[in-house]
Amino acid sequence: MNVRGPILSVGEVRSVDTKYGERDLAELTVRPDDGAADAATVTLWGKWTHTAEHAEPGMELLVTDAERDDHGDREGYTTSKESYVVLEPDFLVDVTDVRSWVQCPRMYYLNKLSGVPLNYPVVKGTIVHEVFGDLLRGVDLEESIEDQVADAGLELGLLGREREEVVDEVRRNAAAIEGWLNQGTLTPEGDEAGTAPSEWDGTPAETDWRSEYTLISPTFGVKGRADALRRGMPVELKTGKNTNRDPRFQDKIQAACYALLLRERGVPADTGTLLYTKNTALDRSEASGDLSPAKEFSVGKGLLEFVVRTRNEIAATEFDVSVPTGFEADAKCEYCFEQDTCMVVSGRLDQESKAGQIGTPLPEEERDYFDRSYRAIEEERRETHAEYRKLWEQTAEERAADDRALVDLDPLDREELPGGRWRLRARKDPEAVSKLREGDVALASDGDPAAGHSELCRIEELGEEVAVTTDEPVDLRRLDVYPSEISVDRMLTALHDALLKGDSDRKDVLFGRREPEFADGDDTFIDNNESQNRAVNRAVNAEDFALVHGPPGTGKTYTIARIVRALVERGDRVLLSAFTNRAVDNALEALREQGFEGAVRYGTETGVRGDMQDVRLVRRGEPNDRAAELNGASVVAATTAACGSRAMREQGFDVALVDEASQLTEPGTLAAVNLADGFVLVGDHEQLPPVVRAENDLQRSLFQRLIEDHPDAGVMLDRQYRMSQRIQAFSSSEFYDGALRPATPEVAGQTLADLGVDADVLPPELRANVAFVDPDGRREGNANPAEAERVAAVVESYVDAGVPRGEIGVIAPFRAQVAEIGRRTDVTVDTVDRFQGSSEEVIVVSFVATDSLDSPIFEDPRRMNVALTRARKALCLVGDADALASDPFYRRMLDWARR
Numbered sequence: 001m002n003v004r005g006p007i008l009s010v011g012e013v014r015s016v017d018t019k020y021g022e023r024d025l026a027e028l029t030v031r032p033d034d035g036a037a038d039a040a041t042v043t044l045w046g047k048w049t050h051t052a053e054h055a056e057p058g059m060e061l062l063v064t065d066a067e068r069d070d071h072g073d074r075e076g077y078t079t080s081k082e083s084y085v086v087l088e089p090d091f092l093v094d095v096t097d098v099r100s101w102v103q104c105p106r107m108y109y110l111n112k113l114s115g116v117p118l119n120y121p122v123v124k125g126t127i128v129h130e131v132f133g134d135l136l137r138g139v140d141l142e143e144s145i146e147d148q149v150a151d152a153g154l155e156l157g158l159l160g161r162e163r164e165e166v167v168d169e170v171r172r173n174a175a176a177i178e179g180w181l182n183q184g185t186l187t188p189e190g191d192e193a194g195t196a197p198s199e200w201d202g203t204p205a206e207t208d209w210r211s212e213y214t215l216i217s218p219t220f221g222v223k224g225r226a227d228a229l230r231r232g233m234p235v236e237l238k239t240g241k242n243t244n245r246d247p248r249f250q251d252k253i254q255a256a257c258y259a260l261l262l263r264e265r266g267v268p269a270d271t272g273t274l275l276y277t278k279n280t281a282l283d284r285s286e287a288s289g290d291l292s293p294a295k296e297f298s299v300g301k302g303l304l305e306f307v308v309r310t311r312n313e314i315a316a317t318e319f320d321v322s323v324p325t326g327f328e329a330d331a332k333c334e335y336c337f338e339q340d341t342c343m344v345v346s347g348r349l350d351q352e353s354k355a356g357q358i359g360t361p362l363p364e365e366e367r368d369y370f371d372r373s374y375r376a377i378e379e380e381r382r383e384t385h386a387e388y389r390k391l392w393e394q395t396a397e398e399r400a401a402d403d404r405a406l407v408d409l410d411p412l413d414r415e416e417l418p419g420g421r422w423r424l425r426a427r428k429d430p431e432a433v434s435k436l437r438e439g440d441v442a443l444a445s446d447g448d449p450a451a452g453h454s455e456l457c458r459i460e461e462l463g464e465e466v467a468v469t470t471d472e473p474v475d476l477r478r479l480d481v482y483p484s485e486i487s488v489d490r491m492l493t494a495l496h497d498a499l500l501k502g503d504s505d506r507k508d509v510l511f512g513r514r515e516p517e518f519a520d521g522d523d524t525f526i527d528n529n530e531s532q533n534r535a536v537n538r539a540v541n542a543e544d545f546a547l548v549h550g551p552p553g554t555g556k557t558y559t560i561a562r563i564v565r566a567l568v569e570r571g572d573r574v575l576l577s578a579f580t581n582r583a584v585d586n587a588l589e590a591l592r593e594q595g596f597e598g599a600v601r602y603g604t605e606t607g608v609r610g611d612m613q614d615v616r617l618v619r620r621g622e623p624n625d626r627a628a629e630l631n632g633a634s635v636v637a638a639t640t641a642a643c644g645s646r647a648m649r650e651q652g653f654d655v656a657l658v659d660e661a662s663q664l665t666e667p668g669t670l671a672a673v674n675l676a677d678g679f680v681l682v683g684d685h686e687q688l689p690p691v692v693r694a695e696n697d698l699q700r701s702l703f704q705r706l707i708e709d710h711p712d713a714g715v716m717l718d719r720q721y722r723m724s725q726r727i728q729a730f731s732s733s734e735f736y737d738g739a740l741r742p743a744t745p746e747v748a749g750q751t752l753a754d755l756g757v758d759a760d761v762l763p764p765e766l767r768a769n770v771a772f773v774d775p776d777g778r779r780e781g782n783a784n785p786a787e788a789e790r791v792a793a794v795v796e797s798y799v800d801a802g803v804p805r806g807e808i809g810v811i812a813p814f815r816a817q818v819a820e821i822g823r824r825t826d827v828t829v830d831t832v833d834r835f836q837g838s839s840e841e842v843i844v845v846s847f848v849a850t851d852s853l854d855s856p857i858f859e860d861p862r863r864m865n866v867a868l869t870r871a872r873k874a875l876c877l878v879g880d881a882d883a884l885a886s887d888p889f890y891r892r893m894l895d896w897a898r899r
């Protein structure tokens with residue numbers, strides 16, 4: 001039986017005499033049944049007392065295969081021989097983290113903070129891994145090497161490597177793989193060992209080769225991607241050498257982690273293999289020792305228990321966000337590659353560490369900021385883990401109802417693509433909706449993403465038919481939102497780069513030790529809009545930073561392009577960044593419209609819009625050419641997420657201009673800002689705030705903090721080109737102190753008549769520029785069918801009066817209502833988040849709520865500011881008047897709409 005629940009108290013470890021001799025034990029008081037049952041004593045025996053030493057009240061404990069251990073009227077449990085003890089099982093530890101922890105716990109911490117840098121061993125390692133995967137998929141060796149080296153062209157070029165040199169080195173490493181694979185396929189069971197991937201049925205126990213296998217363990221709180229499985233046994237590839245007979249301990253631990261995860265799925269993985277590819281590249285006449293690349297070891301229960309205890313140490317450290325010192329391990333600092341980083345981090349953060357410290361500690365306010373941000377990012381990581389948990393805690397139906405999965409897909413066909421990847425197709429229920437979008441990375445599975453066969457995929461098509469691409473084929477029966485940790489990882493590295501490596505002068509202004517400074521210049525960059533011209537001047541004259549506050553429709557993108565041009569004209573190299581690909585492409589489009597053609601777009605093929613592909617930096621190719629194209633660009637356009645990539649982290653700019661800065665977390669903004677000497681943030685803190693899961697400091701953007709602390713560093717664009725006077729009035733008075741005005745009389749006075757619409761044909765209630773309709777509906781869950789019906793009728797009225805369908809947009813607060821309305825009309829219907837940044841001639845807003853506004857979605861009025869300001873000529877609000885009148889803000893909105 002499994003015992004699981006919160007720990008109430010932890011007893012000391014003590015020794016007792018037993019019939020097997022003296023043994024250690026520790027008694028913990030736990031509330032089993034996830035806290036629902038009465039408190040019980042759980043006795044941990046032997047080496048599990050090590051986990052007891054890391055346990056604290058408040059943590060969650062899981063003991064698998066526990067036995068009853070009742071004493072009189074006291075209920076209790078004890079570990080058995082089969083038991084595993086897991087601390088904080090909901091905290092998912094990555095397998096690579098367990099590996100670095102056993103090398104030195106502090107190394108785990110440093111890897112988290114500083115991320116994976118751009119260096120040759122890392123890039124070469126990635127190429128060799130890719131070649132390994134290709135070989136397993138049956139690709140020809142030479143073809144694969146050429147292909148994968150070309151794929152890494154940009155990174156190799158940035159590292160100053162020549163193609164031939166890399167091809168040669170990879171070939172020598174790959175020889176080990178090929179030799180070993182051939183050996184493997186010639187085994188007596190070889191007829192099955194060579195099973196083509198197309199026949200793979202997704203069960204790891206198959207006598208088969210598999211590359212890149214994603215494993216998540218709900219029991220042990222471990223996740224990772226095994227390099228390969230060979231007849232259900234984990235194989236790990238290491239591009240270094242090892243001339244000892246046995247694998248390195250940390251490598252063994254990594255393979256043992258995968259064995260543990262496989263066993264949880266019922267695969268009896270009892271052997272691990274490490275493949276040291278450099279062994280075959282060694283000069284046999286000079287090297288001594290065991291030069292065979294493949295080293296096997298058996299995975300016994302003792303090793304698996306050690307893996308779980310180590311994983312528990314990490315989970316316990318993360319529970320109170322404490323920092324490992326390195327004294328916990330036996331590693332010798334003088335042999336450690338991380339020694340310099342380790343000493344700098346210890347010195348800057350004034351942390352105790354075995355390696356010692358160099359440098360001066362951060363000033364107190366920076367240290368506070370670091371600690372607060374670190375904690376907030378880790379809280380966000382926990383929220384991401386909670387999303388992972390839903391993969392197995394929620395039923396398929398619950399996932400679908402939560403918009404997090406498309407379930408019950410009907411597999412249609414699969415097609416092998418060049419390079420060994422696969423395109424999978426399936427049919428979906430036309431009514432099914434979810435958060436998933438084309439271009440997203442998602443989890444494709446056979447129906448059970450945790451215990452079944454799942455593969456990471458990219459969504460190519462999402463209509464009635466679904467098409468995805470994957471490394472390996474899977475029976476495409478379900479698609480889940482994939483809760484990636486990349487954004488939290490990148491936030492941490494951005495925080496590290498800004499605080500521990502960042503320029504002290506920059507930090508003086510960021511932390512309020514001095515005011516931002518500006519030069520005196522005053523030029524005419526834009527002659528027909530005074531606030532835009534002031535904004536360009538502010539940006540160009542900023543010695544530190546400038547802020548451009550752009551309410552809806554104020555020509556923000558035009559101004560951005562003008563700023564970039566002005567900066568480049570004076571000789572600056574500029575990073576043009578934004579939160580979304582869409583905003584980056586829009587800014588680039590404006591720049592090109594203004595005649596500037598020297599920009600390079602950094603992004604993936606699927607992320608970058610079709611009409612910007614011609615300036616997209618192709619990373620594949622001859623290393624020198626690829627690097628020269630990036631290094632030579634005076635403007636590089638990339639999302640802030642891409643700014644955290646290995647290649648971009650090595651780039652330097654004079655100015656970083658970041659659009660949508662009010663939608664970015666502080667560390668998210670820093671990822672771009674870190675790359676430049678000065679920066680310009682463009683945003684509107686009166687529209688949508690950063691999208692984060694945890695409720696903490698991350699919800700406030702750097703843009704908002706700086707504009708509140710340094711209003712003089714900002715310029716508000718106060719003339720809007722979008723909305724009629726009547727439509728903009730509410731937004732202007734509620735959010736911009738009445739300062740937002742129409743740019744021209746034509747903008748102010750626009751009506752549907754300008755579209756050739758005869759207002760008299762419209763029903764009376766829709767004739768005004770701003771209308772309100774109460775359909776007397778009922779909220780059912782997150783939908784309101786009667787209201788949806790009315791919204792569709794309103795849309796038809798506008799269409800009948802002559803408004804083209806493509807000029808009408810419908811906004812609803814919940815995806816369920818978006819679907820409800822989408823079934824009744826063919827105009828664009830979406831949530832407000834998806835509408836930010838765009839506008840339509842006519843906007844219809846559905847509120848869904850009846851009686852009261854008791855949903856968090858109504859709490860932040862800034863969402864309404866976005867919704868109402870999407871409309872140019874007509875706006876129709878459809879909702880329950882009583883519900884809206886129950887809140888002062890919405891009541892004012894109602895009064896305005898009914899005026």
Ligand code: SF4
Nearest residue numbers: 104326333336342355
């Ligand atoms: S330098 Fe020492 S304490 Fe620091 S990570 Fe390396 S082994 Fe650990």
